[in-house]
Structures are given as structure tokens and as C-alpha cells.
Amino acid sequence: MAVDVSYSLVQQGNTEFLSFGTSANADVVGYADGGFAVVADFPGTAESTLVTYSSLGNPSGQFFLDMLDPAVSRLGNGDVVMAAATTTDIQVLIGEANGGAIVTSGSISFSGGSATDVAGLKDGSNRYVVANQIEFGGSDRDIRVTIVDGISVVLSFQVDASTADDRAPSIAALNDGGFAVAWERHAGAETEVWYAVYEAGGAVRKAPTLLDTDGTINQHPSVTALASGGFVVAYEDNEFFGQPIGINHLQFSAAGDAVASYLGGSIFADSTDPSATTLSNGLLLTSFTAAGNIRASLFDPAAGNPFLTDLVDPFVIAGSGDAETQSAVSALNLARVVATYKLNDTFIAEAVFQLERTTSGDGDANVLAGDEAVDRMFGGGGNDTLDGGANNDRLDGQAGADTMTGGTGDDEYGVDDAGDVVVEVSGGGDDTVRSAIDYTLGANLERLILEGGALEGIGNSLANAITGNALANILNGGRGADTMSGGSGNDIYVVDNLGDQVVEGAGEGIDLVQSSATHTLSANVENLRLTGTASTTGTGNALDNGMTGNTAANRLFGLAGIDTIGGGAGNDTLEGGDDDDVLSGDAGDDTLLGQAGNDTLDGGTGNDSMRGGTGDDIYIVDSVGDTITEAGGGGFDTVRSTVSFTLGSGLDTLELVTSQAVDGTGNSLANTITGGAGANVLSGLGGADALIGNSGSDTLDGGTGADTMTGNAGNDTYVVDNAGDAVIEGASGGTDTTRAGISYTLTANVENLVQTGAGNIAGTGNSLANSLTGNSGANALNGADGKDTIDGRAGADTLTGGAGNDVFVFEAEQANGDTVIDFDGNGASAGDSLRFTGYGTAEDGALFIQLNATQWLIVSFGGGIQDTITFANAAAIHASDFVFV
Template sequence: MTNLITSTKDVSLTGDQKVDGLVNGTAWDGTITYAFPSTSTSYAYSGEKNYAFSSISSQQRSLALFFMEESYGNAANDGFSVEGFTNANFAAGSADTATVRFAQSSLPSTAWAYTPNIGGHGGDVWFGTGYAGTEDDYRLPRFGNYAGHTLAHELGHALGLKHAHEAGYPNTTLVPRAYDSLEFTIMTYRTYVGDNGDGYEYEHDGAPQTFMMLDIAALQEMYGADYTTNSSDTVYKWNPSQGFTYVNGVAAITPAANRIFATIWDGGGTDTYDLSAYTTALKIDLRAGGYSVFSQGQLADLGGGPNNGYARGNIFNALLYHDNVASLIENVRAGSGNDTIVGNEADNTLWGNAGNDTLTGDSGNDTLDGGTGIDKISGGVGNDVYIVDNANDTVIENANEGTDTVRTTVGDFTLGTNVENLTYIGTDGFAGYGNAADNEITGGTRSDWLDGKAGADTLIGGAGDDTYTVDSLGDVLVEAADGGVDRILTDLAVYSLADIANVEDLSFRGNGNSTGTGNSLDNMITSGWGNDTLSGGAGNDTLDGGQGADSLTGGTGNDIFVVRDAGDTIIENADEGIDTVQTYLTGYTLGANLENLTYRGPWVFGFVGTGNNLDNVISGGGAADTLSGGAGDDTLDGWAGADTLIGGVGNDTYIINNAGVLVTEAANGGIDTVRTTLASYVLGSNVDNLTYTGTATFTGTGNSLANTIKGAAGADTLDGKAGADILIGGVGNDTYIVDDVADVVTERPNEGADLTKTTLSSYALTNNVENLTFIGTGDFAGTGNRLANTITGGAGNDTLDGGTGNDTLAGGAGNDIYIVDSASDVITEAVSAGTDEIRTALAAYSIAALVNVEHLTYTGSANFTGTGNALANTLSGGAGNDMLNGAAGADTLIGGAGDDTYIVDHVGDLITEAVDEGTDTVRTTLANYTLGSDVDNLTYTGTVAFVGTGNGLDNTIRGGAGADILDGNTGADILIGAAGNDTYIVDELADVVTEAINQGTDLIKTVLSVYTLTDIANVENLTFAGTGDFAGTGNGLANIITGGAGNDRLDGGAGNDRLVGGVGDDVYIVDSASDAITELVSAGTDEIRTALAAYSIAALVNVENLTYTGSANFTGTGNALANTITGGAGNDMLNGAAGADTL
């Protein structure tokens, strides 16, 4: 079978012995196919296939694909494949025709591969079996072990690489001995530089994990360099405990041992070595062909060599391909050790992080940040940026190495030699100093001090109140709008802010005659000892010429002139603002167009300050000053000292801080105000208003004028005295003294718990004042507001109304009336302090706890429940259905209209109820009670026997659990006895008796001539209490029916009844043999009428006659009297017994 293979091409030497020493001379041309044959028949030639042929292991296949295919596995692997760092294109091919094929045979015993050629062997890789079963078994390759190294080595041969240590054909070049080691190429037998090459001496897992820098360079010469793989910003990171290599956070190289031994080729972008996890002293070199040491413990043990037997680095950088810097690694993030980092010709960013680091940028525009620690940083050629965060950091910059910048967080920093620019990146104030060069110094967001020193410097303050030191007219200041209030310090004799935007202040440091000009901002311009000329221009300027006879021109705006010399001249035109003179002289009179005057001199001297006809503000010092305002609305402030303040004409304000201050104000001299910090002050004559400006408690007293007195945050006492005064307490628990109906108290919400004291006979609290106290004589009417008020009356008959809110009302002596509108209102009344009354519209109110309040009156329109106390109360209801309970004491209860209920517990209780004022009820615990006029109902609520008597109305009377006697009197009454053996007095046919079952043995006494219990269930007995004849009828119970002195007719009805006729000719209706008849001797001629079949009156010795009322046969028997026995329609047997009987 013919092995169809990719064509080959010749490879020219480069002239670089390091690279040429690996070039065999031929390479594949076109797509390189690969295969892993499973049978020996795939090979057309004899030899290896005939010696124990087998396919390679899956582990070998995986690693072979890692080294060949860019697309194998995850993207992190790509840069380590031949396809990733060259332009070679790999593709899976046929086992019979693939360019590169991998298989195993016992020939050879080790391994070999055929370099590119168009014969049948070209590109084939054979692994022997000589190490089978050992740790070097070719079937068990991994990153860094002998089998993995061998696989990459033989693949290198298959792609056209020769041994570094051997001459090939036609290329006989050897790799120089200084580079002939595994640190630079996997194609050598020399483990380390100087090794004799007779066998690898590295530790297990101590072999290279990738193609090394000379291998990559040689393969790129054969196939071209690939700049597309990892061409974006790539981060390479290593693990100090496992030795894993991560690319953009994904593990690519995962050795079994904690060893790092590899070379990085990167296709472009801004790339980073991230060693931030390391605590060791890193040695990082980013230069092409350089190498870096991360950790001694992760270095491969090579078994010998110049580095104490270890590899000279963990990671090696690929060489540049034809000087193209795209493959360089730009950035390093170091760890926390004392690291050494060297950059390359790219624009590097080197972060030292913690530790005392040494950073060298090499060429390029580098950014060097040593991080915390004391660092040494050197940028080299290029426009470098140094990040300085420690005052002991060292910046090394040589002459003519670019325009360099220090960016620092150190609060005080001076540029070193050959560094041009300085930028503060901290958060505090900054002091930045330049050097002899033309510096650019930039401050931060706080108040900075920028001094460029010699040279034409550019100073940029930024936000904050910055100070610029200007020593040359060539200095340039850059200040942003709203960048703070900034100042220029200069030794120049003439300087103007006119063309310097956004800088406010100017200070001359020399002693000569200075000329300073402001701009449109609010300038402060100061000078020293000379005769200076200072002009503020527009804006609110401050001009201070210092000593000497100065000329000060304010211009427009509210300007301040500082006068230290009597020879100072102020130039101020009309309508150019509100201007102030601050003087150190002991006497000064304001000139034209100047409004204000302030003494700034020593306080041991008294100051005489005089105003003009403008509205002046004049301030003194610490001694006894004399301040005169003149015409205008002046403000005079003597400060400390017993001053004399003379306001003159106008509405003047006096600032008083000393009790010895004398205010002189003429009558009709305007509306004047005292403002004081004294704890107590009384307005003098002709001064209208008083304002407290202190922070403690204040007592302010007015005069006979209409004063306005204002307190502050303390607990103030304000008394306007006579006049219609306005009192304003402010925050704090204030007290207002009100003695005039025209007085006005002003208090805002949440400004304390305030009190008004008044002598007025009537007063209503204003908004936001909580408490009211009457301090006058006579009767007082005090009214609250919506707050929780405390209102205190006097010795008179007071009426106190708290309004809405939970109020406390204290009437004091006198017959007081309390208006209560909240259940939480509190009434305070002393013993023997008058006869007092509570009036309320609440639905329920009790004075039980108010032991010294006598009366309670309901003023609402709904139903009311009122409760008294132990006193003799008068409780008055309203138009609703009220319940009045006087409690203990002989109370008077007045229900008014509505269906009222009275609780009566004292024999002295009096109920007052008018005609037609509803259906009213007395509920009582008294043992005997008779309803008064116009009260309808009576209910017993006690526990003993009760005698309840009605009136002429239709009463409902209810008993209790005892043996009650209920008498409705006249009227159609309802009598309800409840439990107990009750007695009902019935005097009207319309009277209704209600008795429940099993509620005792009850009795009805009646004066009616006819009465029946038939419809009155549960009442047992009936007694006639009238005169004349009586007809009484029982019910189904065992009744006792008692007649009177007349001729009675008694019928017990069903049941075993007892019938007692009394005097008179009585008739007994007997319907039960058990009925009992009681008849006395000589109590009339009496008759028994019965429907029983047999009846005998033999035992009824005082009953004369017997009449049968039935329809059947009857047997009737008489007694010893002369009986009349009458039968019926049946066959009767009549026996009169003894006596002259009529049958």
C-alpha cells in the first residue's frame, strides 16, 4: 500500500545558531494530517510494524493532540500547541495516508520518529516497549514526566526538528553549549548546560511541560508564526501549591507534581503574568528569551547544572519572531514577597504589590507600581509613570529617558532628578514640589500646596482650597471652576489675577512696594511692609496692604478693607456694594460709601467707632468701646466690655454681651432691637424689641412699648409687660407671661413643652403651647388646644376646658367646672377645694377616682354612662338613654330625656325624672325601694329579700333571688319575682305576673273581686286582700286560695288544692279528692260543689252544704250539721248523717 503524504519544503537557515541548531532542513508543506493507526497494515513499509505492533494509549493520544491541535480541549490549551504558535495546520487523517502517525512497537526499545520526507517513513513516530511497566512507560505520558517529554520530542522530529547536540544532514549546525539544555529546547539529550548528554538526569516529573523557546522559534521558521491565538488580553496565572498553569482562569497545564517548567508564546494583546497568589521573592523577567523564578520549590530538579542542579526558571519567554514585539507579555502582578521584576520593550505595567520590590521597566512607556513596602523603581527609556505610595520608595530616572510622571498617595512629595511631572492620587491634602525642570504638578481633591520650584512650571490644583507658589512669570496655573478658594504666593513685585481664571487670592511675600490686581472673583489680596497699591476689581474682595501707607481700591462687590496705618487710603464709589473697614486703629470714622466698621486691634484699648449716614454695622473689641451709628439703620456690637452704644436715628440693632453695656436711644428714634447672649435682660426706654441669641435659659422682659421678644433653644421666660407684645419662645420649654388681651404668643410645632401664665380672666391657648396657668385673682375661664394641655386655675370659680388632647386640669380652690372631652383627661382637685363639676360629652365617664369632685354633667347628645364617687354627687344625663350610678353617698340622679337607668345604692339617693322623658329604670341593691314620680321600672340587683313598690305608672318590677314582695301600685304593672318565694300585690286587672318554673312557692295578693291563676303558670297561691265577695280560681299546681270576709267562690282547679273561705257564705269547687277545705266555726253557711262520684263532708265539721255538679251517679255524705245535699241526674245516694238535713 502506498503511503500518500504531504509534500515537503526546504527550510533556510536564519544565521541565528540557537535556532539553526534545531533545523533539520525540511518541513511539511500544506496541511499536516495525523492518525493513530490501530493495525500494522496501515504501514506500507516493513520494520517496526512487524515487532509487537500496538496502537498508542488514549493518554498518549490526548497529549499528542494537546501538542498538535489548537482546537483540542479548551481554549486555554491553544497557545501551547504547534498549531497555536505556528501557522501549521493540523487535521485528522487516514491511518494509511496521514502525514504524522503514532504507534508502538518493540522496535525500537525506546522511541524514534522520522523527519519530513516524501518516503513512506516520513512523519511516523514509534514508541518502544523498553520501559513498559516502569514509571517511564511511554503509554503513561503526562505534563513533565519522561513519557510526556518523549512524546513532544518525537513530534518535534516528525515536524522537522533535529537534535540540538548533534549535527544533521544537510544542516550540521549545533545549538551553542550555553543554550544546549532542556531549559531552552526539548530536542537535546543534555538535561542542563554542561551535561554530557548520555541520558536524562531530571527528577521524575522534572521534564519540560511544553515546547521550549528554541523549539518554538525553529518551528516558526519552518511554518511561520501565529499571532491569532491568544491575541486579545490574556492572563497567565500560576498556583503555588499545585503548579497548575491557568490561561484566563482555565487550567491548561496540570502536572502531577508541583513543578512549573514551560515556555509562553502569546499572539498579541495586552497580557499579564499573575503571580498575586505567591508569597515568595519572585524574580520576573519579561524580556524575550528571559525566564522567571516563582518558587524554588516549583523548580524542576535537573540533576546538575549551574543553578545548584535546578532549572534556572519556572517560566521562559518565547523569542521574538523576526523582531515582532506582539508576542511579548506586557504586565506583571506580583505577590507579597520582596520581588524583582524586569520589563521589556513593550509598554509594561508592573505591580509589585506587598513587599520591598525592585521594578525595572526597560524601554517603553511603562507604569511601575511597587505597591506597599519600600520599593525601588526604574522606568528606563520611555515616558514612564511611577506609582509611589511610600515616602521611602526610590524612583530612578536617568537624563533624557523620556517625560516621566510620578503618581503618588504620599502627602508631601518632591520630584527627584530627571522626573518631569507629579500627580497626587491620594485623598488628603497634598504638598507637591518640583525640581529644576519645567514640571507639571497636579493636586488632588483637597487643599494642596503646589510649588514647581525653578523652571516654567504648570501647576494644576483641582478641587480644594489650593496654594500655588509662583516664582516665575512663565509659571502657568490651571484651576477648575468651583475648584475651591485658591491662593497664589509670589515674590514678584507686580502680579495680576486678571488673566488667571478661577484663582481667588493673591499674597505678596516681599517687603517692597507691591502692585496687585484682582479678577472678577471674590479676591483676597495681601501684602507686607511697603506702600502697596491693591485693586480688587469686581467681586467681594478683601484688600490688606499690611504696614505702610497703602492705596486700596475695592471696585464693585461687597469689599473688605484692612486698615493698619493712618495713612491708608480707601477708594470706594457709590453703589459699589456693602463694604467693610477692618481697622487696627483705636479710632476710626467711616468715609463716604463705606457701610461697615470692625475693630481688629488689641482688646486692651477702647475703640471709638463712628458711622455715617448709611446703614452701618459697627463692631468693637474687648474694652469699653463707644460706638455711634448716626443716621441709618445701624447695628452696633461692642463685643466684650461695658460699651456705650448710640444708635441715633433709624431702626437700630444693639448686640449686647456684657451686662454693663449702656444703650442710648432717643424717643421716636426708630424701631430698635436688642440682641443679647445675657441670661437675663430688661429692655430700656425707647427700645422696642428683644432677641436672645445665646444657648442657655433666658429671661427676657419688655417695657411699656409694644415689644417683640424672642427666645432661643433654652427654657425661656418672656414677659412683655405693658403693651401689646409679641412673645416668640423658640425651641425649649418656654414660659410666657401674658397680661394684655392683645399679647400674641408664637410657638412652632415640636419646640418644647411651653407654659402661658396669665392674669386675664379668660384665655385660650394658642397653637403649639401646651400649658396654661392662671396667676390672677377672681374667676378664670381657661381653654386649651389640640395638644395635651395642663391648665391650672386659681382661687376663684374657674372653668377649665382642655380642648382636644389628653389634658390635665387643676382647678384649685373655688367651685370649678371642668370640661372633659377625652377619657385620658386628668382632673386634679384637692380636698375641701369647693364644689366642683365635670361636664363631658364622652359616652361614659366616672368620677369614682376623682374623690374631691362632686358633680358630673353630660353635655352630649347620645347615650351616657355616668358614675359617681363616695361624695353626695349630682349626676345629670342628657337626651339619650343614660345610665347614672351615684355610687356611695346620697346622690341626686337626673336622667333627662331618654330611657334612663339609675343605679341606686343609698337610701338617700334622689332621682329626678320629668314627665314624658322616656321609660326609665331604677336598679337597686336596697332591700326596700319605692319608685318616685315619672320613673317606670324597678329592678332589684341585691341578694336578699326585696320589697319593691311601684307608682301610678305602668311599672315593670323585677325581684331577685330572695323572697320578694312586688307591688306595682296603680297602673298596668309587670311583676317578675324570679327565684324565691315571692309575693305579688295585684290591684289592676291589667297587672301581669311573670314567674318561671321552679322559682319558689309564690303568692298573689289581690283586691280584685275576681282573679284566676289559670293563665299564670308557676304561681302557687292566691289570697284575696280586698273587701266584698271574691271569686278565686287556681291553676294546675297545688294551690292555696284564701278568700276574705265576703261570700267567696274558691276553685283550685286541677291539682291538690287548699281552699280557705274565711267569713261569709263561701262556695268551694272541689275537683280532687285530695283538695283540702279550711272553714272556721260560725264562718257562714258554706257549700262544696264537686263533680267527683263520691264526696263526704263528714270531716268538714263547719261546712253545711254539698252539691253534685257531675252527670253520673253520686254518693254524697253529710256531717253533724243540718246539711243540704243535692244530687244530680244519676242514681245518687245521699246521706245527711246527723242533723236535720235536706237531701
């Protein structure tokens, strides 16, 4: 099993600055509940301050004391102690942890000094121990340790009464009640680090011992107790990994015996001023100054390979680019740490950081266990077991059927397999499941977030919060007063509790509420569907709503917005409201009221009553029992019918909406009549009508008035009887015919012209290959462009082919007297031809004889039929130019 573990240090909240101006020499102590206290002094004065902070990082109190270079710790009863050595004595202040009041303060009556550190003992008492540097003149300095109860000295002694130059003590209370002291010793240009261990009463457990014999500069020690009972000394070392100065660590047992030679360190160039602390989960964190920034390294004292951060690039606590020095760190609860440091040699800054761990498994069945840090666990493949422990963890088993236990804290689970199991105890925090599959919340889980697909999320008996994703989700809170948020997809909400809340943002999809009770849509929710069998009422909102009833008799009100309302199977009452609404009755004898706006009313099956009100309304007719009431001046109204229909009074437009061959007829108004997919006959009657065909082969007859006729697809027939009639035909819209009783020119995309009546009228083609057919009068037919077929029929017609290889058709006993204006046969480039029908064939004796330069005679049936044709251009006609058929 290969498990990859990495750590990060994440700042919580903002960096804060102590509010008392220029300050230095800060120290900090963290509380088990997450609060902390910071001390610092004011350079140029003889005063220091202690500021307490709540677990939320807010200042809660402040104390002042006449001292410099103070240190701070916490006592067994929870109070905080601040201590500092003056030139004559040691000043002490004990205050409540929340800064509420000073418990006691005063002077410890021994000689003073400098470089003070303090630690509250862990022997069950409220005693504490102070270590400070005392001066004997010249280069003779020593370290004094004083055990204190309140401000009463229990015991005071020098750790080494030699003439050596001992400085800068650091002290830590051990878990078994004893304490360890470390200090630096100056020997000429070289420095050493020494340490000693004592019982709580002061008895020697480990006599002063040289800590490191390597290097010429070993200094500035920081000692911290380990959760295991031992301790670690962090210090500067110039013989560590070849760097000018690096931070090294040595680990010892509670007895003071070395248990790890080099526990770890930082080889970040020129690392100085270490401050070590043991986090609540047992890991060791050391801050230090490096290149003008504050860095930190993380170690595991219990591991054979303790390095948890990159030696070359450790954590950054402060890296703004300003001068940041003199850091101090102290552990808080839940693997958090508070850090202080000096900024630009002026201000003391403080910030709180959370240790976060990311653990990733492999394809095996991994068992991953967290602790008080924020854990992010990813199981990988296999059926994994994940336990986050305390804190707000993120557990994702990934592939496989995984078991995930969050422990305390507001945990988050990733679910992607139907076999995944989430275990959460009652009162274990406000927990969230993020699911990539359909999911139902188990016991004690409060929140569900759907990820990655069009999924269904179901709650439990708690008051759940269920959130969808960007796709179409189904959200069902189950029992309890739930809050459901669908996100940007087209979501469905199931409402069954008066306390249920549906939350939708503007523009977040088209959403549906399914409600078994009377319901009014909340903001930004578009659609409502009534479920169950009760006669209930549904009300919309200001949006464009879609509303549907159930099988009972419902009342549905759209209010504002462009609403679409469907009644269901009962005898429903549907009312649209102010805007352009769509009302559909479905089954039953329904009442539809459009009110204001341009409404669409469809009663569905049954004998329905429809009243559009004001506006340009649309009525759907599918039964002879449907009634339409339209007031005069009530707008421009349309009927859409699946049966043959004639517009009644006050109705303007008719649309046939069926593939059947039904007919549509207008009234005396200027109607618009549109066909369906079948072969329709559209008749405008009076008025200037607009007739529009569809995909069938339609017949369009506008009647009296200047009508506009559009055939669309299909082989359509247009009836033209008014010079103002307009025919509109699209390209590839079928092979279409205009039947004109007046002179007429084919419009674009219409192929055929048939002249009706007996008038002497003209007909002209277009750029297509037209078929032009005259009536019984003397017509003038002109094919214009294209390869046209021109047949004048009866009467003395004048025929012009125009451009293209045209065909002139002459019918027996109808061609006599016809004139062709521009014939060009095979002898010319145009290539026109003549077709004679009804004369018999050449084999039957039919002849085409030239009479003179312009006239030719068609003879058939032994001279029984003789028709004379004139070619105005005296064309040379060859035998290949004509054919008898």
C-alpha cells in the first residue's frame, strides 16, 4: 500500500497588528480552546503589555507591566503569566486568560538580569518556572531558574555556577511535571548549545550537557515538550548541510537522553531565530527567520523519517517582501498555531494558521486515519476506510465501495459509488455529502451537494440543505423543514412540508416545484406542478411561470409574467393575469380567462369556454363544442384549428394545425390564413388577406381584395384575380402554378402560369424553366429567361420565348393565327423547338409547310385541319426543329 501524504499551513483570517505602536520582543502562548495571549515591549520605555485573544482571534483584554523583553505562558488553572527580568529583579503579572482581570503581580526578590523565558508546570499545580540570564560582570553570565507559586518563590538556583558565559535560556514544561532548559554558551568566537532537565521541585534529572559538538556556531535554542513526554531543542547550526546558518533539531527523552541524533532541520540559507512548538496532534513545528521572511518547518517526532516539509522550501508564515524577523509560535487547538513576528523593525504582527494534511491512497484497500489537523483524504482505488478524526475534514474514498467516518467537526464527504458508506454520529458537526451519484442522506448528515451529473438528492428527517449542480437535478428534502437550492440547471423540487424553502438565484435554469398542497412559487422559480388528487390552488410569481394542475378541479393563477398554465383532467379554472399567457385546459370542461396581454387559450378536449380579454389572443380549436368570446376591439386575434374552420366575428387570423386535408375560410376582415402540413384549400373571402401554405400542395385563393399568397413547400396553386395580388414562393418550394384571370408576370420561384377566363390578357415568365398556358382569348405569352414551354391554347396568341431553348406548343384547331416572335431553331445557337399536339404524327400524314418567309401551315388528317402560324423573325426552320406528338 503506497500512501502519499503532504502538508500545508493555511492562514485563518487576516494578519493583525498589536494596537500599541512601535513594539518588539514578542512572545505568544496558545490556549487549548483556541484563544491565545501575546506579549511585547515598547523600545525606549520600561513597559510591556499582554493582550489576550478569543478563539475567534478577537482581542478580549490587555494588561501592562513595567518590564522589558517579556515572556508568556499559561498556568495549570488556565491563567496566563507574563514575566521579565529587570536589572534588579524579576517582574511577574498573572491575569485571567480572557484578559478580564489581573490575578496578581509583583517582584520576585532575586537579582535581575535579562533574556527571560517562562513555562507553566504540568504537575497538577499552578506553579511556573522562570529562566533568565544573570550578569556577573565581563563575560561571566549564568542561567538562573526560579520555581514560583503566584509571586512566591519556591526555589531558585543557577543551572551551572561556572565562569562560562551562558546566555539566552529557553524553557519548556514536560508532560510528566518536570521541565527542560536549553541555553547558548559563548567561548570566544564560538558558541555552543547546552541543556539540562529537572523535576518539578527542582531536583536534577539531567545535569547540564553539551548538546552538539559539531560546528562553531550553535546558538539561539528553543525547547518544546513533545506529546510523547520528551522534548526537542531547535537551534542555529553552521555545520548543517553546508549552509552558512541552518536550523537543526535534536530530540530527547523526558530523562534527557538523546533518542534521535538529527531529528530534522531547515537548510534554507541563513536561517536564524528558531521558535519551536508541539501541535495538538503531536507534530513539531518550528518557525525561523530566513532572507527577511518568516518560514516554518514541520516534523513528526514519532516517525523514522520525520521530515514533513521541504527542507529547501518550507512553509511561509510571512513573506510580504517587508523585513520580518523575531518570530514566536505556540500551538492552539485542532492542530492550529499562532505566530507573532516583528515587521519592519517597528510593529508586532500576529496570525493564526491551520495545519492541513492531504493523504492519497493507491489502488489497494487503504486504511487512512486523521487526527486534529484538517484532513483531506483521497482513497484512490479499492474499498477504502477513511477516518478523519477531529476538525473539519474532507473525505473522498474515490473509486470503490468506501467507508468514511468524519468524527467531530464540520466534515465533508465525497461519494461516487453506490457502495460508499458515510458514518456520522449525532452532534458530530454540520456535515456535508458531495455526491457524484444519486444519493439519500443517512442519519446525522445535514447537507447534500450534488456534483457532476443530472442527479437526484433526497434528505432525511433533519432540516436538510440540499444543493444541486449546473445540470438538471431532482431535490427532495424528505421529512423536515428543508432548504433546497438547485443551482444553474433545470431542477425539480419536491415540496411536502409547509416549512420547505426553495431557493433559486436569478438566471439559474428553468425550475419546477412538484407540490402536493396549495403552493405559491418563490422568487426565481418558474414552474409549478400540483400532485396528488386534492382540489388545490396554485399561484405563480412575477416570472414567466409554467403551472400544471392535477386530476382534480384546480384553480391556477399566473399573476404577472408570461405564464403557461395547464389544468389537468378536472374541470379547471385557469386565469392568466397581466402578460402574454398560455392557458391549456386539457381534459374536462374548462374555463379559460386570458385577461390582459396577448394570450393563447386551448381548452383541450371537452366543451371549453374561452375568453381572451384584451390583447392579441390565440385560440386553439379542436372540438365543435368550443366557444370563443372576443369583444370588438379586443386585439388582433388568431384561431388555430385542427378541423375545417371559418373565422367568426372579431377574429382576424386562422392557422390550420393538422396534417389532414382541411380547409380554412376567412371573413370580411383582412385575414391571415395559414395552412397545415396537409393539402389545404385556403379562402380569404373579403378583405386584403394573407394566405400562407405549408408543406402540403395547397390551393390559395384570396378572394376579393389585394391578397398576398405564400405557398411554401409543396406543389401549390395560386388563384390571382386582382392586380394587387402578390404571390411569394421560396426557392425549392415545389413545382407551383399560378392561375390568373388577369395579365400577370410570374414571381420568383413559381414555375407555371395558367390563364383563366376568356379575356385577352398577357402572361410573362421568370428566370426558371416556365410552363405558360393561355386561355381562350388572344394572349401575349413571354417566357423571358429559362427553357420555357409556351402553349397559347385557343385564340390568336402572340408567343415570345425569350432567352433559353424554349418549346412552343401548338394544339390542333387552336394554333391558327398564333404568332411566334423570336424562334431560333437548330440552325441557330438558341435551339428553340416546336411541338404539335392533336395533329397526328408524320406517319399519319401530318405536315408542316412553309407558305412564305414568315408563315407556315400545319396540315393534318388529309387537310381536315389547317392552322397557320406566323414567325415574325422569318426564322429558318429545319426538320429537326419540330415534332408531331
